[in-house]
Amino acid sequence: MRWLWTPAWIARHVAMVVLVVSFLGLGWWQISRATAGNSISWGYAVEWPVFAGFVVYVWWREVRLARRSAEAAAEPPADTAEPSPDAAEASTSGSRPGVRRPVRVSRVPATAPPADDADLAAYNDYLSWLNANPGARPGDYPG
Template sequence: MRRLWSPAWIARHVLAVGLVAGFLALGWWQISRAAGGNTLSWAYAFEWPVFAAFVVFIWVREVRLTLRGKPEVPVSPAPSGSAATAYRRPVRTARQPVGYDDGADPELAAYNRYLAWLNEHPDARPADYPG
């Protein structure tokens, strides 16, 4: 619970309370306008409380995420003499070429060569393609 009383969280609490109060006040104002004969205000009278409910929903979700804490990231083993780094290694799998014949269509063959080149050079831009 201490996490929810940091200066940033206090600002979020104040903002949430202010928004909910403001949205409900605007809804009440629209009800008074609708009772005065403005038929369009009936839609707004229902819309503003929905906005207030959305603020409450977001606030509850963020509080739950904060209280749950950050998920643990597996730490890779550190080489001798260096600190451990927290990152996930990418999973590499062997790809088998798709069994199809593009020899009949030269445009398709050229496009497949282009895609193969992009796959072999993941850091390159498409404009770097030599073909």
């Protein structure tokens, strides 16, 4: 728990407290305005405490993430010897696999279009002409 008292974490704690107190104060201010007759302030009176709750959620998530990182850094390194098949199965049965491997996708070569398709050949000529003449309009095509 000592890592929660570094200067960076102290700044995070202070920022969280300041934001939560400010957001709850703004919510209370909106309640006072709403009771005075401003009906749109009822929505803001609900909105500001939701913002405060979000700040607490993000702060708590960051604390948990830092705690997990500190625990992972404190663990001794794993043996370099090959694990038994039971150990390998146990390590991959969790939510994250121990080793990530790339996915292999077989590629099928594209086949050439049939030569007797005149419409496709004319369209390909049109596209190549447009590519060769980038400033031209489709009506300028000579074919």
